[in-house]
Amino acid sequence: MQVNAYPVLYSFRRCPYAMRARLALAVSHQTCELREVVLSRKPAELRQASAKATVPVLVDTDCRVLEESLDIMLWALQRHDPLCWLPVQGNQADAMHLIKRCDHEFKPQLDRYKYPNQFEIADPGTPRFGGAGFIFDLEQHLTRARYLSGAHWSLADAAIAPFVRQFAHTNSAWFASQPWPKVETWLANFEASPLFQSVMTKHPPWQPGQAQTLVFD
DSSP: OOOOSSOEEEEOTTOHHHHHHHHHHHHTTOOEEEEEOOGGGOOHHHHHHOSSOOSOEEEOTTOOEEOSHHHHHHHHHHHOOTTOOSOOHHHHHHHHHHHHHIIIIIHHHHHHHHOTTTTTOSOTHHHHHHHHHHHHHHHHHHHHSSBTTBSSOOHHHHHHHHHHHHHHHHSHHHHHTSSOHHHHHHHHHHHHSHHHHHHTOOOOOOOTTSOOOEEOO
């Protein structure tokens, strides 16, 4: 595997897993070479780096490969965490538990709600109802504090918000009609933030041999 001057990030702009990885890389000011992937035409270099070939994948300058979005987030923040996104010891277990619920409980419901035909779901309202239970739990967290882990935006918020965003945009009118005003405000503030806008910049698909696209410096 070729050694690179900067970590290489294979990403896809709209993927919520890739989105949360980019958020952490950006806030940690970890300069990376961005390689935007077209999921229907994954480059051979991505497949060589990772047999899974799913985004995000980060290849460090020592050729270490990180294939999980949460691992990329932690890798970046453990290097540099200027806004104190990593949870303090007392909140760490709660934050990681909430992220785990998002990934293993909420995300499967989200996929079935968003792509009912793919999963042969006769009534999309069923997975929507299942996903709504997690959103109501977030509402309770945000009733007790401004953010999911306390007084400021942190790892749990960044790891979960991209998935809630996708859920909300599946049927925006329905989402806006639900009794979760704290979640709506939290999500709206996330989408309006300069950080979110910066990581959602459009880049052309990466091609071998092209000039490096350096981001997050």
